[in-house]
Amino acid sequence: MTDRILVLGGMGRIGSSVAQDLANHVDAEIVVTGRQLPRHEVDSRFSFLLLNLADLEALDKAISEANVVVHCAGPFHYRDARVLKTCIEHRVNYVDVSDHRSFTQKAIAFQEPAKRAGVTAVINSGIFPGISNSMVRQGVEQFDVPEKIHLSYVVSGSGGAGLTVMRTTFLGLQQPFKVWIDGEWQKINPYSDREIVQFPPPYGKTGVYWFDMPEAFTFVDSFPVKTVITKFGSVPDFYNLLTAFVAHRWPESWLKNPGVIEFLANVSYKMTNVSDRFSGIGVAIRSVVTGQKDGKTLDYCSTLVHENTAIAAGYGTGSIAQQLLSGELKKPGVWPVEQVLTTELFEQAMQSRNLKIEQEWG
Template identity: 65%
Template sequence: MTEQILILGGSGRIGSSVAADIAAHTQAQITITGRDAIAGQAVGDRLGPQVQFLALDLAESDRVREAIGQSQLVIHCAGPFPYRDASVLKTCIELGVDYLDVSDHRSFTCKAVDYKAEAAAAGVTAIVNTGIFPGISNSMVRRDVEQLDQPERIHLSYVVGGSGGAGITVMRTTFLGLRRPFEVWRDNEWQEIKPYSDREAIQFPAPYGRTGVYWFDMPEAFTLPDTFPEVKTVVTKFGTVPDFYNYLTWSVAHWWPSSWLRNSAVIEFLSQVSHRMTDFTDRFSGIGVAIRSEVTGQKAGEAVRCCSTLVHENTAIAAGYGTGTLAELMLAGKLKKPGVWPVEQALPTDLFEQIMESRGLKIHQSWEPIQSNSPKA
């Protein structure tokens, strides 16, 4: 029997990248959904005979439930996730359907993990925060942590070229992340941080080089401390190229009144303007992504630093790999863990390494001793 996969929001750029990866590596029949029937049908036609389009709005709860009930796996790509509740996941649990999502916001992740016990009781494997960041990035951290006897500090940073090849939903998510301070795990306590603060120059692999990154509210800022409770500090920072986008975003976060950022019309205005700007600058900046995971701690009684880096020329395609690989493993019966999990708690490192190699993704990992007079990075 051919597996049936439902990708909610699958006609968008991230969702269609997920569909393309699954179609290339499995025999599953894939249904992608969206609200724009003409655009969605065009995406379905482009992706080939394994993929069909279904016009569907998440507000149509009865139709959504019917579509979920006809599937073995549901993949939720219909952001922006700060606006979403966990109703899709709840329906999957009720109907016994496995679940993935590309969620990228703390508030949604908190809602999802509240259903951990219900999913476990129903035998449903649900993995949240898949994609590239969060997603592949979390598994890179887990791989680095496992190299040390006693991990102490995680520093996870990302840089994206222009739009990253993603749609306007990603722009909305970025500006929604500027609305209020958030908590981070630092020096063994939760501390409040202002978004897009504390610029730090990080050395990424070519073509990015030394690039500025800033504190940004990501789900892994609180899932990683939960996954690795021995770690004293978790840093999550984000930046873009060209660098002037960082300064524009910083000015919005620090100079604009908070009441403006809580106004949905203002968020939409900023998102539309940014989307038009990146349509132009993408041709110069590219649409790629670089991730740098650095874990410091103890190994054999010595202070060491373990660092991993990944670069891909297209952020949306890389996100498709992150989610598509998990779907492939779940369909093959290689990844079954009832409950609701962030990806670093669900995917063992050996499977992560195998599935990344199958996509040709090269993750460079190195570790070195930390001299006693060297500051922590």
């Protein structure tokens, strides 16, 4: 029988990028789902399934017929772990592109049921989180004693993503979040403490800000470090200034209003549709791990640049789904990427997709 991969939310920008990556690397039937009939012709390498995640009976049936489920139907701020729970019930391996700590916490709660069912579930995959997590693991493994992680991201315009990612950005401004600094949990305001970071060309020196990412707390469980910093920025820089203004000047009640979030997402999406023509839609990641090696305090810096953020996210998630399907990646339980994907497997996947990561000691 032919293997089947089910891509929930597979008609969105990220979901379709995942499906395209899979089509290039696996010999399996790829089923992409959407809540509405597609407005354009679906890639001939996929089959389309009309599916609303609220239809529990239809969701159960679709999952039961799959070998691997890829959950790309965000924003994950609003999602429960129903899809993951159903995968565990049917003993189907799972990967998602979740990017918010509230969902991560809901998913990790299914750790023991997943272990008992023999299901490997990988959360927080994609580009950031996702590939970025593996870059950090790669860096941590260089040290005798890792001490600090400083992870920065920058995206050009929309990054080639759709409205869902815009919503996610503004949802991330709603409230302060906890971060691990000098061995203690501290509260930080979103989009605060602007820092100029040196990224590879074409980005150069770019402003980044504190942003609530799930790796801000999963890294604390994954690695014995005293500090974890996760910062995000956009180009052109005026998007940073606008986002910071919204985060710090708008009333909290506005930011917690779904109508306001939808308004901001739509306005931003229209603006980036114009600026993308000049800025591009790429992404850059800079991971710096500081620690002790051979009695010395050193930095290990790794960087990545890709011209299309959505395609890079497809590489990150698609490669994990590929490894789950082949059985190369097998560790029953629910895991963020850095806890389950070995550096060897990560490097193989990136090489097969011609995605180059630069590394240097400092």
